[in-house]
Amino acid sequence: MNTAWRFAWRNIWRNKRRTVLTMCAIGFGAALIVFSVGLQLGQYDLMISGSTRIFQGLIQVQKRGYLNDARMRNTIPDAQSLAKKIRHETAINDIAVRANGFALVSSKERTYGVAVIGVETQYESYVSIIPGLIKSGRYLSADNANEMVIGRSLAKNLKVKLGDELTILGSGRDGSIAAAVLPVTGVFESGSRELDRSMIQIPIKTFQETFSMQTHAHAIVLYHQNSALLEPIKSQLDGILMPMNENLVAVGWDQIQPGIKESIELDYSSGWFIYIILIAIITFSIMNTFLMSVLERTREFGIMLALGFKPLNIGKLVMMEALILTVFALTIGTLIGISVNYYFLINGLTFEGMEEIAAQYNMPATITPQISLESSLLGPVTILVFTLVAALYPALKIRKLKPVEAMRHL
C-alpha cells in the first residue's frame, strides 16, 4: 500500500509545470469559495443578530395564531407567572413578557398612530437593546409606574421633551376605549428608523390596566445570542408549554421575520449556483490534465499490464494520483482562504456603499467573515467530489487497454 502511494506521489511530479498549474486552479477555486462562503455566513450572522438583538428576540411564546393574526384578543393568560416558570425550567434568564397594542398618541400639537409595547421593566433589557439605548432621561422604572419611553424621531415629530405628557388613545382587549395620559421619562434611539418613528414602550402592568388585559400579554420573548440553538430551545419550550396550555406555541425568529430568513436563503442559494458553475469550469480543465496524464502513459501502462498488474490496480493508481493532487491543492487553497477570512475577522471588511446596503438590514457597515466548519470545508469538499468524478473517466479508460497494443503506442 505504502509503495502505491509513493508511486502515485512520484507520478504527479513527473510533469511539474502541469501539476502546479492544475493545483493552482484547484487551490484558487478553494480559496475563493472558502473566502466568499465565510463572508456570506458572517453577513448572515450579522443579519440574524441585527434582527433578533434589537427587539424581536430569538424565540417568542405566543398564542397559536397570533403570529399571522396579531389581534389584541389572542393573548397568553397569566403571562408573567408563565415567564417565571420558563426562566426556572430552562435556566435561561433572558426572557421577558410583552404586550403589543396600537394607539393614537397625541401631544399638544401633533397626533401619530404608533405601536404601544407593554414591557416587563426589570427583564426587558435582557431581550432587547432598546433599554440600553436611552439617549436622554431614563428607562421605565417599575411594572406599574405611570411613564413611557418613546423613539427619538417620534419625540421630534410630536415636538415633546422629557416630562411632557402624552395622551394614548386606542381600543382595549374587550373592545372598550383604552386611554391614558403618561409623561415621557426617556427617549431612545435604536438606529432602526422604523422603531424610532413608530414605537412607544410603557410598563406591562400599566399596559394591562389601560387596555383591559388583566394579567394577559401577547408574547414571552426569549433571547439567546447563539442562533444555532434555536431548535433545541424551541423544543424545550414546547415541552414546557404543551402540558400546560396547548394553545401556546414557541415561534422562532425565522417565523417572526420570514423576510430575513428567506433573503438569506435566496442569497445563499444564488451564491452556490455561482460556486457550482465555477467548480464545473475548474473541473473541466482538471479533467483534461488527468486525461492527458493517462494517455501519455499508455506505453507504460501496457508494460505494467504485461508484468501482471491488474487494470483495476492501475485505475486505483490513477485515482490515487488525482486524490493526492487535489487534496494537496485543496489544503493549500483552504488555508489561504481561512487566512484571508482571519485577516478580515480581525480588521473587518468594508467597501464603498456598504453602509447604505447594510442599513437595509439593520447591519453595521463592516462585515466580519465567519470561520467555521461549514465555511472552511463545504466548498473544498464539493471541489473534491467534482474532481474525483472527473478523474474517474480516465481511470476507467485503462480497463480497455490491451497490453500488446498499448506497448506499441508511442
Place this chain on the structure above:
Amino acid sequence: MINSIRLIFALSWRNLWRNKRRTLIILFAIILGVWAMIVTAAFMRGMVFQMLEDTVDNLAGHVQIHHPQYLDDPVIDNSFNPQSAAVSKLLQDPRIALSSTRIRLAAVIVSERESSGITMLGIDPAQESKVSFIGRSVVEGRFLDSTSDNGIVIGKALADKLQTRLGKRIVLMSQDINNEIADRGFRIVGIFDAPLDPTEKSFIFIAKDNAEKMLGLKNKASEIVLRLHNTDMVNSLVNDYAQFDKNIDVMSWLKAEPYLEMMIELMDSSMFIWYLIVFLAMAFGIINTLLMAVFERTREFGLFQALGQKPGFILFQVWLEAVLMIIVGLVIGNILSWLSVLATGDGIDVSVFARGMEMLNMSNIIPFVITFDDLIVANLTVAILGMLTGLYPAWRASRLVPAHAITRI
C-alpha cells in the same frame, strides 16, 4: 503574405482538432464560463431593473416635488401650494409625461373590529391611475371615479387585517390643519391587489376633495410625482429645478432609496470582478491544455524550425490556436446564453423566496436583461485576457531548440 496567413489559419485550425476530446473538454469550460458570465449579468441587471420598475410604479414616480421639510416630517403643516406660479411653470416642462398631485399623510383606519395605522392618499383618480400601479390593480369593486367620489379603495391584505370587505363602512382619522383629530366615514368601493404585501397594508386611496374637506386643507398638496418621457432625463430635470423655488424641493426618486442607488453604482464593478474570477478559473485550463498540445508536438516544431520556419511563425501559429479556441467558445457561449434567456420568457419565478424578495421591495418574477454594454465587457474580458493567456504556450513553443527538439521522442 495572404497565402502564408491562410496557411497559418489552416494549420492552427487543423491542429486544434487533432485531439478532439481534449479540445472539446476545454471548449466546454470556456462555453460554460461565457454562458455563466452573461446569464449572471443578465440576472443581476434584471433584478435591479425590476427593483427600479417596482419602485417607480409603487407611487414613487421618477421625480417628486415636496415641501422642503416634508421628507423629514411628513405632516400636514409641511404641505405646499400646487397651483403656485413656480409649480405651474415647472409642470409645463416638456420632459414631463404625467403628473399626479397628492395629499399624503399618516392616518388611522378603523373598522368595526380592528384599527391600523396607514398612509392615506388623497388623489385625483384620473391623474393617479396613469402614474402608479393603482389604476390597474383594483380587483374587486372599482377605482375612485372623480375628485369628489365618496368611496375609499384599500388593499386586500388590509381588508383581511381589518376583517372588513367591499361595501362596508370604515372610519379614517388623521390630524387636521388645526392639529385636531379629524375623522370621516367612507364606504369601501374597491379593493386593490399589489405585488407586495406591505403596499396593500399601508396605503389607502380617497378622492382629493374629500381629503381636503376632512382635513380643512385648501389648495395644498403633500407631493406631486412626475413621470418623465425617459428615465435618462431624471437627473437633468432635477438639476434644472434644484434651486428653483424655496417653497418646494424637487428630488429624483433615487434619492429616496439610497440602497437602490448604491446597488446600481456597485453593479458594474462587482460584475467585472465576477468576469475576472470566471476567466481565471478558465485560464488555468487553457494554459495547461495548450502547453500539453505544444509539448507533445515538440518533435514537429523542431522539424519545422530545422526546415527553416521562423520562431515567429510558430509563435503565431500556436497563439492562433488559442485565439480560435476562444473565439469558438465565445460564439457558442453567447448563442447559448441568448437562447437560455429567451427560454425563460418573462423571467424566472423566485416566489419560493417571496418574503425575502419583499424585504428588498421586489416582486417575484425577475426578468433577464441583457444589455449591450454587458455583452461587450464580458466578451472583451474573455477575448483580451484569453489572447494574453495564449501567448505563454506560444512563446514556449517558439523557444524550442531545433536540434534538441527533433531528437526528443
